[in-house]
Amino acid sequence: MKILVTGTAGFIGSHLAHRLLDRGDDVIGVDNVNDYYDVNLKEARLARLLDKPGFTEVRQDVADREAMAELFREHQPERVVHLAAQAGVRYSIQNPNAYVDANLVGFMNILEGCRHNNVKHLVYASSSSVYGANETMPFSVHDNVDHPLSLYAASKKANELMAHTYSHLYNLPTTGLRFFTVYGPWGRPDMALFIFTKKILAGEPIDVFNHGHHKRDFTYIDDIVEGVVRTLDNVAEPNPDWSGENPDPGTGKGPYRIYNIGSNNPVELSRFIEIIEERTGKKARKNLLPMQPGDVPATYANVDDLINDVGYKPSTGVEEGIANFVDWYRDFYNV
Structure with a gap:
């Protein structure tokens, strides 16, 4: 198939593009390669893709309406995986406008491109952060998620609502994927595993929020990619049992679906740090701090x-996943 993937200089997008190319799909990769974090890392991810047949690189911003409309007209993708977004819960407190531009305007342009070019299935990244103030565990896609705790979370919830509208109005099959704390080789420098590994290896103290009592459903990158590919191939369909008297948030009357992709096995942050210590062979110097605004416990x-x-459930354990990341980090940065 010809598949448009946005965010191909990003962590998940680059891994997904490799997987699709390896199975014989053509990938049109879109990324604006912004400087939210180290551009050199993004360029290194892209360089590995440029060597592969079937990959077309397009550098542009998904928030550029005319450029995105022209991209869809020119390439006519059969399916779309939209991963480009302004990421980060904490950064959304510092720079909220970036989230409106990338996550709302950008997503609108994707929806319009799909609508006007007969795209057969749109799969897009949502986030576990949409669960916000919810406390019933484990989080279910059939739960109400109307209480986000950050603008980032609100923008992802808005994406789900926008997708539902397009599925309902235009019969566009859409599938939203709520990713749970993705980690692994080529990961993002603003995330805990990268920060902790870098500082522990350098002998620097690490900031441990909520005194290390956070629990996260850490999900390994290969498991995320497998979930994306399987849902991409499983085109969303209407739920024939959907009822307005008892509306199910995870499905719809139109071809609309939401899925969690998580390990289904939360790990306490303090244990996560212990595994990094074991793999690096160095003890962490911890600066224990209270929980930050926007975070969930x-x-x-x-x-x-x-x-x-x-027919899929993520299965990679954190011991294996962290080991793979630390090995990649040492090799990539020559540590």
Whole structure:
């Protein structure tokens, strides 16, 4: 197939593009390669893709309406995986406008491109952060998620609502994927595993929020990619049992689906740090701090729908996943 993937200089997007190219798909990769974090890392991810047949690189911003409309007209993708976004819970407190431009305007341009060019399936990244103030564990896609705790989370919830509208109005099949704390080789420098590994190896202290009592459903990158590919191949369909009297948030009357992709096995942050210490062979110097604004104490994914609909459940343990990351980090940065 010809598949448009946005965010191909990013962590998940670059891994996904490799997977699709390896199975024989053509990939049109879109990224504006912004400087939210180290551009050199983004360029290194892209360089590995440029060597592969079937990959077309397009450098532009998904928030550029005319450029995105022209891209869809020119390439006519059969399916779209939209991963480009302004990421980060904490950064959304510092720079909220970036989230409106990338996550709302950018997503609108993707929806319009799909609508006007007969795209057969749109899969897009949502986030576990949409669960916000919810405390019933594990988080289910059938739960109400109307209480986000950050603008980032609100923008991802808005994406789900926008997708639902397009599925309903234009019969556009859309599938939203709520990713749970993705980690692994080529990961983002603003995330805990990268920061902790870098500082522990350098002998620098690490900031440990909520005194290390956070629990996160850490999900390894290969498991995320497998979930994306399986849902991409499983085109969203209407739920024939959907009722307005008892509306199900995870499905719709139109071809609309939401899935969690998480390990279904939360790990406490203090244990996560211990595993990094074991793999690096160095003890962490910890600066224990209270919880930050916008953070939630725990995430835990119910993945029953993913199992039932596409026959998949993430399975990589944190010990294996962290080991793979630390090995990659040492090799990439010559540490």
